[in-house]
Amino acid sequence: MYFRHNTYNSIRPYLCLWSRSISKTSSIIPKPSLSASAYQPLFVEKHVYQEWERNGLFMPENFSNKPTFSIVLPPPNVTGKLHLGHALAGTVQDVIVRRKRAMGHNVLWLPGTDHAGIATQGVVEKYLKSRHNLTRHELGRDKFNKEVWKWKEKHGNTICKQLRTMGYSLDWGREMFTMDRKHVNAVNFAFIRLFQKGLVYRQKALVNWCNTLQSTVSDIEVDNMEISGPTELQLPGYNDPVKFGQLYEFAYRVCDSTDEIVVSTTMPETMLGDVAVAVHPDDKRYEHLKKKRVIHPFTGETLPIIFDEFVDMKFGTGAVKITPAHSKIDYDVAKQHNLALHQVIDEQGIIINSKEFNGLKKYHCREEIVKRLDELGLLKKVTLHTMILPVCSRTNDVIEYLPKEQWFLNCTSLNKKAMKVVENGQLKIQPEKFVKNWMNWCKDDRDWCISRQLWWGHEIPGYKCSYGSNVCWIAANDENGAKMISAKMLDTDVEKIQVEKDTDVLDTWFSSAIYPFSSLGWPDKYSLDYDKFYPLSLMATGHDILGLWVHRMVILGLELTDNLPFQNVLLHGIICDNKGAKMSKSKGNVIDPIDVIHGISLDELKKKTEKMYSDGILSKSEMAKSLEYHRSNFSNTKGIPECGVDALRFTLLSQDIKSHFVNFDVNMCHSNKLFCNKIWQSVKYTHLQFAKLKELPEFTTVLENDLTFFDSWILSRLAHMITIVNTAMEKNDFHLATKALRTFIYNEFCDVYLETTKPGFEHTDQKIGYAHAHTLSTVLNASLRCLNPFMIYLTHDLIPRIPAFEESIIYNFNDYDDKYYKYPKSDEFTKWRNVNLETQVDQFLSTIYLIRQLKGYYNISNKLKPTVCINTTNNILKADINKYSDIVKILTKCDTINFVKDTNKNFVSGQLDTGTKIYVELLGKDMSLAMREAKAKLMKKVNKLEDSLAKVRQKMSSPNYENLSEYTRMLDRENEKSKREELMQLKRLVVDDKLIASDNKET
Structure with a gap:
């Protein structure tokens, strides 16, 4: 079958994507001309996103029969600005959704911002203090929250504008804010429903407390700072720095005995709240102290000596103090041994419930305690100590553990469900290495503290209802509802109930946990979005919040919607x-x-x-x-x-x-800008060559068989690239897709294939030019469509500019609609794959690369055009070089290609393989001097590489190497491979007709 074409009538300036919208706005939105000398991102990107939004390209079709794909953007903080972590997360998701649209899916990608209780309140507090010298307490809760709303309206859209700058194809018409009335109602509904199920309850327990914030904080807001030895830190509320990284050992005297027991602690001030001393049951040093008690040196009270296996016999003296009101571990131990809680530090970090130390700040009290213990002869020693210090990430204040009455979510039954859905494959976590982390979260039976002592956030719909001395807590929509429920519980009339609303707000992670379904209209199950797009197709986010957010979305999704909020989780790394x-x-x-x-x-x-x-x-x-x-x-x-x-x-x-x-490397990013320019220049080149065809006076008939050697090769490589990219994209291995795209477009298409077409377009046989034209058009169209999800602006600009034929002899890009580029499928191009041809061309190109390498090492200028001699026993290679000698000359900047060495000329050489040796004429320099310089240069490089390679291998073979992170080991493997391959390339070169390898040990 063959096709007959008019030379240029069929060249289309705009192929298909958004062609109508472009024609409408072209007079308003100037497009950079391909006559521009280079790619300019500012002009390529200008105004395009607004055009996309105006034309509703990111909106899903509510009544489409296409397969759906839905995802929500993890809502960034409303007061935040775009950072590279946001950019990474957003780009991952945008690449996925753009490809899904191009493959015919009906896609919803829902944007939103988070009210970020602690972060936003902190920002506004700083603003009020610096601008108006006011605290929130001086302003009052209502007025303060009005100021927060003003701040949100003024600054809250910053990050949304920046997300648009990055080109993220979000459906902004569905944008959510977690303090919107719709979401607030959903949060209240969820809280009340969980309370009614008995999963939400209120009790006194130990919580993370930040004195500066005056609030509980979540685990993710606590940074575990490693202290190695004595370290001074400047803390909020203290004029002088506070020293950490010391281990204090002091003695408790045993009642009715001359014995004493020495305990170790990093926080001597908390000994005022000690209720026991603990040792291991198997520790023979203390077995004689069973049923004994010790005397507290400051209160005079006696404390029991308890025996518990949690004690590490090797730590310190093997005896530890138990302070359940200020230690999470001690709190659990106290519950098992029925020990009381004795709180000695209040919410401001001040000592309480202690006779002589009351009113002191806790770290001032530490100094006094140590001093007094020393005076009493009880302080045994102070040594340096490596420790983990819990620090509030918001304020840099040290976290205090305090017993407080709070709202909690019982997670035991919820965790079992969350574990089961992963075990049976209903929920898939990628990469699988994080399944272990998931199971660890699910096995943690600690209940979740969901209340915060903030003013900005979702007010808890909880009411303290009392009748006389009888009190109960109720979750309800309003006071009247609380009275109705509590009256039955307290067995009295409704009008006798006294009601006090809780002033706390909910942990931001609680409201975020229902975001996947509340953002789609839940609890209204008749919502069109909820019905069509829930559950979500995917949740993509950072691995650092797997437990704090992903896990909580799953447990609440299962409990409140009877469904997984999503079946697939993609976790990415930290920038x-x-x-x-x-x-x-x-x-x-x-x-x-x-x-x-x-x-x-x-x-x-x-x-x-x-x-x-x-x-x-x-x-x-x-x-x-x-x-x-x-x-x-x-x-x-x-x-x-x-x-x-x-x-x-x-x-x-x-x-x-x-x-x-x-x-992330800025230099690599700039290199990729140059890659963009390479693509720009390739389309510009294609335009120039099509213009030559336009000038031809007659029709040209072209068959598939008219494709040249290099046309067929580049199409084979195109098919290979498309297969790699599609496979990688399905597995979310984007780095493999980008590597395949860059290798193909930059190295194979631009650096090699385009050069091979230059003689063809000048050839007297018009079929060669037309074959090249069909190939150029197809390769550019297919490769830029594969590239489109990554490089959205450049491909949007260039694909419509690619000259094309009404019917191609290779592949016709007939898009299924006029909105999105059809994404190339692997099976559509497999017919063009020819592995034998690729092997043949690889040998041909390797010859060219070796010629270039020899010229480079001997500093042979491209202007001098040396003679090349190829001595080979490979008849196929010889025939190819003979047939395409003009291509060899173009790619190597050489003058003559011979197969017999001219003895009258000076040559330098390199070994391609056992059957092929390459000779390049040495021009422009003294032969002996050039040889000495080259040998010195090569030997220096070889020796340096060998030394470097030896160090890498020595590191990789060290006994403790497996303890290093997987990322470090991956870099080492890539480094070793790169150096090994470079060394092998260098050792192909010949000096004085001898291989460099003969002067050095083999690789």
């Missing part, structure tokens, strides 16, 4: 800098993605950092570390170069997102 250090303000290595997109000078970075310090966002030490980081990393480039959105997105997903940590 790090190019050295693998986690990005944080304390390290100073945080990079603003907007700075990467638009670029920023070193001076502007400095001004921006100093302003963040003056605004209270950074501390003085954080500012200093940031400035130093900028100087050490961006001085060479005088700042961060402009990279554009597409290069940033592509770079973020060039790393394995399933690793614990995902590194």
Whole structure:
């Protein structure tokens, strides 16, 4: 079968995507011309997103028969700004949903922002203090919350604008805010329903307490700071630094005995709340103290000596103090031994319930306690000690464990359900290595404290109802409902009930836990969105909140909707800098993605950092570390170069997102901007070549058999790339997809294939030019469609510009609708795969690469055009080089290709394989001098590589190597492979007609 074409009537300036919307707005929205000398991200990206929004391209079809795909964006804090962690998470999701749309799915990607109780309240409190010198207590709760709403309206849209800048294809018409009335009602409904089921209850228990915030905080808001030896920290509320990292040993005297028992502690001030001393039952040192008691040196009370297996006999003296009111471990021990709680530190961090120390701040009290114990002869020693200090991530204050009456969610039965759905495969967690973490969360039977002592947040629909001395707590929609319920419980008339509403708010994680279904209209089961898009198809988020958010969404989804909120979980790593250090303000290595997109000078970075310090966002030490980081990393480039959105997105997903940590390198990002320019230039080149065809006077008939050697090769490589990309995308291995795309487009298509077409377009046989044209059009269309989910702006601009034929001899890109690019499927291109041809071309290209390598090492200028001699026993290679000698000349910048060595010329050589040796004429330099210089250069490089390779291998074979992180070991494996391959390449080169390898040990 063959096709007959008019030369250029069929070239389409806009292929299909958004063609109607572009034609409507082209006079308003200027598009960069392909005549531009280079790719300019600013102009390619300008106004495009607004165009997409206006045309409703991100809205799902409510009554479509297409398969649905639904996902929600993990709601970022309303007061936050986009950071690279957000950029990574958003790009992962956007790539997934864009591909799903292109494959014919009806996609809902729902955006929203979180009210972020603690974070938002803290920001507004700082603002009021700095601008008006007011505290929230001076303002009052109602007025303060009005100020928070004002702040939200003024600053809350910042991150949403930045999400648009990144090109995220969210359905903004369904945008949620977790303080919207719809969500508030859903939160109240969930709380009351769980209370009615007996799962939510109120009791006194030990909680994480932040003195500065004056609130309980969740585990995720507690940073475990490792202290190695004596360390001074500046804490809120203290003028002088407080010393940590010391272990204090002091003695309790045994009643009616001269014996004493020495205990070890890092917090001597809490000994005022001691209720017992504990030792291990098998510790023979203390078996004579069974049923004995000790005397508290300051209260005079006697405390029991208890025996419990939780005690570590090797820690300190093997005896520990039990302070259940201020230690989570001791709290559990106290419950088992029926010991009382004796609270000695209050919510302000002040000592209470102690005669002589009352009123002291806890760390001032520590100094007094140690001093008094020493005076009493009870202090035995103070030694340096490595410890973990719980610190509030919001305030940097040390967390106190206090017994408080709070609301809790009983998680025991819920956890069993959550464990079961993973065990039976209903819920799939990717990567699977995190299943173990999931099971650990599910096995933790501690109940969840869901109340917070904040003013900004979801007010708990809980009421304290009393009649005389009888009190009960009720969850209800209002006071009247609470009275009705409590009257029955207290056996009295409704009008006699006294009601007091709880002033606490719910933990933000509680409201976030119902977000997947509340955002779709739950508890209204007749909601169209809930009916069509729930359960979600996927939940993608960081692995660090697997337990704190994903687990809680699952347990509440199962309990409240009788369904999993989603069946698939994709967990990505934490963003790090190019050295693998986690990005944080304390390290100073945080990079603003907007700075990467638009670029920023070193001076502007400095001004921006100093302003963040003056605004209270950074501390003085954080500012200093940031400035130093900028100087050490961006001085060479005088700042961060402009990279554009597409290069940033592509770079973020060039790393394995399933690793614990995902590194980001600005230099790699800038390299990907150059990759964008390479693509731009390839389309520009295609336009120029099609223009030549346009000038031809007659029709040309082209058959599939007219495709050239290199046309067939690039189509085979295209088929291979599409298979790799589709397989990788299905498994969410985006780094494999980006690697395949870059290798194909940059190295194979642009660097090789485009060069091979140049003689063809100049050839007298028009069929060759037309075959190239069909191939160029097909390859560009297919590869840029595969690239589209990653590089959204560049492909949006270029795909409609790719010249195309009404009917292609290779593949016709007839899109199924006019909204989205049809995504190439692997089976549609398998007919073009030819492995034997690829092997043949690989040998051909390897010859070219070796010629280039020889020219590079001997500094042979491209202007000199040397003669090349190829001595080979490979007849196929010889025939290919002979037939395509013009291609060899173009790709190597050489003049003549021979198969017999001219003895009158000076040659340098390299060994391609056992049957093929390459000779390149040495021009422009003294032969002996060039040989000496090259040999010295090669030997130096070889020796350096061998030493480096030996060090890597030595590290990998060390006894404790397996204790290193998987990410570190992965980098080492890649490093070893890269160095080994580079060394093998170098050892192919020949000096004085001898292999370099003969002068060095074999690899």
